[in-house]
Amino acid sequence: MAGPLLQDVPGQDIACGQALLTMEHVTKRFEESLILDDISLTIQKGEVIVLVGSSGCGKSTMLRCINALEPIQGGIIRLGEEQIDPKSRGLTSIRQKIGMVFQSYELFPHMTVLDNILLAPMKVQKRKKADITEEAVILLERVGLKEKAGCFPRQLSGGQKQRVAIVRALCMHPELMLFDEVTAALDPEMVREVLDVILALAAQGRTMLIVTHEMQFARAVADRVLFLDKGKIIENAPPEEFFENPKTERAKQFLNTFSFETVKGKDKQGK
Amino acid sequence: MPDLGLEVLLKGQNMERLLIGLLAALKISLVSVAVSLPLGILLGTLMTWKNPFIKAVLRVYLEIIRIMPQMVLLFLVFFGTTRAFGWDLSGESASVIVFSLWGTAEMSDLVRGALISIPLHQYESGEALGLSKVQIYRYIVVPQTLRRLIPLSINLITRMIKTTSLVLMIGVVEILKVAQQIIEANRTASPNAAFGIYLVVFLLYFFACWPISVAARYLEKRWR
Ligand SMILES: Nc1ncnc2c1ncn2[C@@H]1O[C@H](COP(=O)(O)OP(=O)(O)O)[C@@H](O)[C@H]1O
Numbered sequence: 001m002a003g004p005l006l007q008d009v010p011g012q013d014i015a016c017g018q019a020l021l022t023m024e025h026v027t028k029r030f031e032e033s034l035i036l037d038d039i040s041l042t043i044q045k046g047e048v049i050v051l052v053g054s055s056g057c058g059k060s061t062m063l064r065c066i067n068a069l070e071p072i073q074g075g076i077i078r079l080g081e082e083q084i085d086p087k088s089r090g091l092t093s094i095r096q097k098i099g100m101v102f103q104s105y106e107l108f109p110h111m112t113v114l115d116n117i118l119l120a121p122m123k124v125q126k127r128k129k130a131d132i133t134e135e136a137v138i139l140l141e142r143v144g145l146k147e148k149a150g151c152f153p154r155q156l157s158g159g160q161k162q163r164v165a166i167v168r169a170l171c172m173h174p175e176l177m178l179f180d181e182v183t184a185a186l187d188p189e190m191v192r193e194v195l196d197v198i199l200a201l202a203a204q205g206r207t208m209l210i211v212t213h214e215m216q217f218a219r220a221v222a223d224r225v226l227f228l229d230k231g232k233i234i235e236n237a238p239p240e241e242f243f244e245n246p247k248t249e250r251a252k253q254f255l256n257t258f259s260f261e262t263v264k265g266k267d268k269q270g271k
Numbered sequence: 272m273p274d275l276g277l278e279v280l281l282k283g284q285n286m287e288r289l290l291i292g293l294l295a296a297l298k299i300s301l302v303s304v305a306v307s308l309p310l311g312i313l314l315g316t317l318m319t320w321k322n323p324f325i326k327a328v329l330r331v332y333l334e335i336i337r338i339m340p341q342m343v344l345l346f347l348v349f350f351g352t353t354r355a356f357g358w359d360l361s362g363e364s365a366s367v368i369v370f371s372l373w374g375t376a377e378m379s380d381l382v383r384g385a386l387i388s389i390p391l392h393q394y395e396s397g398e399a400l401g402l403s404k405v406q407i408y409r410y411i412v413v414p415q416t417l418r419r420l421i422p423l424s425i426n427l428i429t430r431m432i433k434t435t436s437l438v439l440m441i442g443v444v445e446i447l448k449v450a451q452q453i454i455e456a457n458r459t460a461s462p463n464a465a466f467g468i469y470l471v472v473f474l475l476y477f478f479a480c481w482p483i484s485v486a487a488r489y490l491e492k493r494w495r
């Protein structure tokens with residue numbers, strides 16, 4: 001599946017150095033617990049950001065706030081010039097510009113793969129069925145699933161479903177893609193096929209915010225790594241720096257949970 | 272071959288009377304079904320709303336109807352209310368009222384169950400794609416709910432048809448009542464008729480409900 005994947009897809013804009021997503025002093029609470037504590041962040045066009053942090057620290061919540069699936073209690077989130085607000089009228093138009101892929105795929109089980117992909121472009125963007133179908137088939141072919149277009153989600157493996165979910169989001173021509181632990185529910189041998197698709201998207205210059213626990217992948221794909229801890233982004237650095245020389249104790253501890261010390265031989269020495 | 276007394280069926284208009292009895296039973300159940308399905312869908316949808324008052328009222332209704340044996344409900348409506356309110360209610364009308372009350376309660380519970388079984392994530396992934404609330408219901412929630420609902424509601428319909436046999440208790444002449452009358456009238460001539468007649472009743476019920484079950488199985492296969 002390597003090679004020139006997913007190129008010449010409309011909706012991308014490789015002009016870098018222009019802020020696409022801005023978060024200013026964003027605060028998010030669930031009842032009493034503070035999940036996002038005064039977070040400010042800018043994502044430039046064409047940037048690939050990886051967000052890491054221990055389980056339950058609020059990574060999914062942050063993505064959900066960006067897509068207005070959760071209201072925020074303070075601050076402002078903007079995509080380009082437009083403010084993202086769960087209560088605003090223009091919400092569906094701004095959501096079209098943000099593609100989101102969830103951990104559990106969330107394909108629509110009663111529709112074929114192709115219908116899953118066509119639904120939103122047809123009903124939300126009112127584009128012609130023939131045009132979207134053509135595009136969908138090209139994209140499916142590039143992720144190796146052309147012959148599955150007529151299948152139902154239940155007939156696909158987890159990795160295949162996740163690739164369909166990515167294509168479904170791409171067909172809306174989003175300006176920003178959000179990935180929330182998209183390989184966390186997959187069997188190990190399927191992780192690669194999904195990550196390869198995301199790598200190809202990165203190579204093509206898409207703007208993406210990725211939550212993942214695959215550290216090798218994070219290192220390969222990220223322009224910047226953010227580390228979220230206790231509601232704050234306490235590290236914001238290029239991957240080399242983050243993985244080699246984390247500044248904070250918390251990040252060091254976090255990274256340590258991904259490495260194993262050898263235990264072979266130690267037992268014998270002890271005796 | 273034992274004597275099943277089947278020749279009794281050929282006497283006079285006995286077979287025709289049985290069929291008319293079946294129609295009487297079917298009429299009561301089908302009218303009740305026609306009332307129960309839309310009302311049940313309405314109440315079931317209301318039950319998934321957040322209003323605690325509506326929820327509580329509907330819950331109480333559902334529980335009461337469920338706890339009471341249908342026979343008690345029939346007696347209550349037919350004998351109880353005619354006495355208490357002094358109105359004139361035919362056995363058929365009383366039966367339709369009772370079966371509609373019961374069918375609506377059962378249906379609303381099925382609808383509620385099917386609606387809440389659609390995971391929240393399905394709504395969210397529709398929202399994330401930019402679909403409006405109405406579009407999410409129309410293209411995602413309602414089709415999935417219907418697929419879950421159709422086999423269940425068909426099962427309810429066959430249960431309603433079968434349970435109409437109770438209405439003979441309030442004097443409605445339906446198939447079972449006709450069968451009893453025929454057996455009674457031929458007691459001396461064909462003492463064995465009971466087995467044969469009830470067998471025919473069984474077959475008639477079977478052929479009324481069987482196509483519905485087949486349809487349910489077909490839909491279930493098609494829409495997994
Ligand atoms: N709808 C909710 N209501 C209340 N608390 C929630 C809700 N969703 C998430 N949380 C809490 O917010 C915290 C962050 O959750 P989440 O963003 O899912 O973490 P992560 O994705 O980093 O594992 C967790 O402690 C979780 O229990």
Ligand SMILES: [Mg+2]
Nearest residue numbers: 059060061181
């Ligand atoms: Mg999460």
